[in-house]
Amino acid sequence: MVQKLVPSIVTSDKLRCFKDPSPAQTTEKRTVAPDFSVLNCSPKTNTNAPAPPTTTPAPAVAEVAPDDSKFFVTMTVTMPFSKSDFVEDKQDKYKAAIASAAGAPVDNVDIVSITEKRRRAGSVDVETKIRAKDESGMTALSEALGSGDALKTKINSALDAQGLPASTGVTAPAKAVIDVSSAGASQSPLWALAVLAAAGAAAF
Secondary structure, X not given: OOOOOOOOEEEOOXXXXXXXXXXXXXXXXXXXXXXXXXXXXXXXXXXXXOOOOOXXXXXXXXXXXXXXXXXXXXXEEEEOOOOOOOOHHHHHHHHHHHHHHHOOOHHHEEEEEEEEOOOOOOOEEEEEEEEEOOHHHHHHHHHXXXXXXXXXXXXXXXXXXXXXXXXOEEEOOEEEEEEEOOOOOOXXXXXXXXXXXXXXXXOO
């Protein structure tokens, strides 16, 4: 009787492969060698492995603009503070909130003036300027802020993140470019362009 010898196999989570064949063995009738035709050492494929996570690129952040940049966006935000209560600490948090809403560095945000409202006690109008390096940056700031209810929601969410109360009014952002003339001795800035809203026009 002829005995056929089949090589044993070893398995693991990552590899399925036959053991090294043993030397040819001899039976009473004839010599039988191991069969190499089904040798398979390819790694096993795990079909249940989770797909690699996808990443979303971080939004672009505007660059720091020079203090004398001629490109900027202006708006006025009404905050529920008296002028005496709107102290430096609150002003710093306010600027951080505006910078976050506009996608700009906080160094680009300036408080131009703080005016106490006569008709609404305990409220101040905060005239705010957000500087940009160039015209395209100015346009990007305006688009990031938005208008109407979207603007109000974005500003108030940013204020809340800084621990400040919601605003009670926001004017529509106005893009502006200043032309600094080299002809005059004082080189006083002249308005060359104002776009997207008249000053003081409320967005809502």
